[in-house]
Amino acid sequence: MKVTVVGAGAVGASCAEYIAMKNFCSEVVLVDIKEGFAEGKAMDLMQTASLNGFDTKITGTTGDYSKTAGSHVAVITSGIPRKPGMTREELIGINAGIVKEVTENLVKHSPEVIIIVVSNPMDTMAYLVHKTSGLPKHKIIGMGGALDSARFKYRLAEALEAPISDVEGMVIAAHSDTGMLPLLSKATRNGVPVTEFLNDDQQKYVIEETKVGGATLTKLLGTSAWYAPGAAVSVMVQAIACDQKKMIPCSLMLEGEYGQNDICLGVPAIIGANGVEQIVNVTLTAEEQLKFAEAANAVREVNGDLKF
Ligand SMILES: NC(=O)C1=CN([C@@H]2O[C@H](COP(=O)(O)OP(=O)(O)OC[C@H]3O[C@@H](n4cnc5c(N)ncnc54)[C@H](O)[C@@H]3O)[C@@H](O)[C@H]2O)C=CC1
């Protein structure tokens, strides 16, 4: 299994590191536009191999996509991250051009590739990849829900004063500060609804902190997060590489599911060797349905700024 990661910055390098450390694929190719940068990150990571005990080969290239030929999976992390006070949507002007160009290069050299889109605004960038790659829809997967769900579980465990391994929960809809939909109605502690443990204020706190999880870290770090994003991508790549049929919320092109069409939004899906194997329809409360539709309207508005 060969995996390409485009963008060897904070998130791209973290993706490569987690993928390599989990030791499930033979090769990771890092690509960056900055001269020597991907080569340097690859060499540094390879020098952790004997220390961390992995055999995955990591190489780097400055924009030579022939080195990515025959990739099974490609992860797009190229583009600028936000700074404190910005929204993800403000990145569209620069990132759309980068994501489009990168997609064309990837597909040219790996026509069978499955693409995982990370660059922000992610739901819109995933939509752009659908419109420009010519790939079938099951091969384009936006990464947002896996990360947002991990942050939801972190906040739930904190409020419950429970170990994270006791907690289950999922975030769907948009990967944005306002459009995330943490499904509190479905979250459990060992199968028991969390609503039986948390009062209204605690529930509100968990939801609000989850939604602004990325903004909180951006304020603390001066740029956006990378460890949890890299780990989330590695879980998705492993689900594909090992045909795990794992249920992960991902931003996918909807054709009628959840009452939406011609838009990429976060929904639970079964991820396996073919990429998206099935979109899972979960029953939402009336309030959740309304919030999902509102998130869709906001993403549709941002998609309107794209030029193909
Ligand atoms: N979907 C999600 O959950 C998350 C998305 N992100 C997004 O991921 C993106 C990357 O974030 P970071 O890694 O922190 O940024 P970074 O600035 O550390 O790395 C981005 C890299 O992309 C490279 N790049 C720019 N144009 C390129 C091109 N045409 N071809 C190849 N490489 C190119 C840059 O040289 C840089 O090394 C941002 O858009 C950020 O908002 C970040 C975290 C989570």
Ligand SMILES: O=C([O-])CC(=O)C(=O)O
């Ligand atoms: O917050 C950001 O801009 C980066 C991101 O998408 C996240 O960490 O969730």
